[in-house]
Amino acid sequence: MKKLLLITLFSLITILGYSQNWYKGYDPWIAKDKGLHVGIEFFLQFSGTQIILGDGGERKYAEPAVLVATCLAGIGKEFCVDSQPSYKDLTADAVGIVAGFLLSRQVERWHKNKAYRVHKRMERKRK
Numbered sequence: 700m701k702k703l704l705l706i707t708l709f710s711l712i713t714i715l716g717y718s719q720n721w722y723k724g725y726d727p728w729i730a731k732d733k734g735l736h737v738g739i740e741f742f743l744q745f746s747g748t749q750i751i752l753g754d755g756g757e758r759k760y761a762e763p764a765v766l767v768a769t770c771l772a773g774i775g776k777e778f779c780v781d782s783q784p785s786y787k788d789l790t791a792d793a794v795g796i797v798a799g800f801l802l803s804r805q806v807e808r809w810h811k812n813k814a815y816r817v818h819k820r821m822e823r824k825r826k
Contacts, residue, residue, distance in 0.1 A: 726785050736773070736791035737798070743769045744799025749806070758807070762800070769796050 726732075747765035752758060773792030777784040 726787050728787055733787065733791040736788050737795040740769055740773055740792045740795030741799040741802075742795075743772060744796045745803050746799075748799070748803040752803075752807075762803075766796065766800070769799075 751761035
């Protein structure tokens with residue numbers, strides 16, 4: 700729970716950290732601003748999930764909690780800090796969240812496969 704609080708605090712600090720209006724009314728799909736949105740939301744989703752799982756948390760609780768914190772960071776930044784909320788920025792946030800979620804799931808599969816291979820190797824050595 701303490702780590703979840705730290706992640707939420709980090710999310711709020713992040714909102715203020717990338718709250719600069721880079722485009723001043725012009726909002727292209729491919730821009731530095733969108734890269735920041737994708738990157739920060741990806742980092743929050745992936746690292747938050749990994750921190751909670753690494754601390755012994757269960758995936759069924761970790762993913763929704765981090766998802767809510769990450770979404771609140773993106774939505775909060777758009778609607779509370781910017782004077783002009785952008786659906787393109789929210790789309791970039793969603794891409795980052797999905798990418799972080801998918802990589803987190805893939806890391807879990809890698810760990811399970813590695814543990815399975817090690818287990819099989821140990822069984823072969825015993826025989």
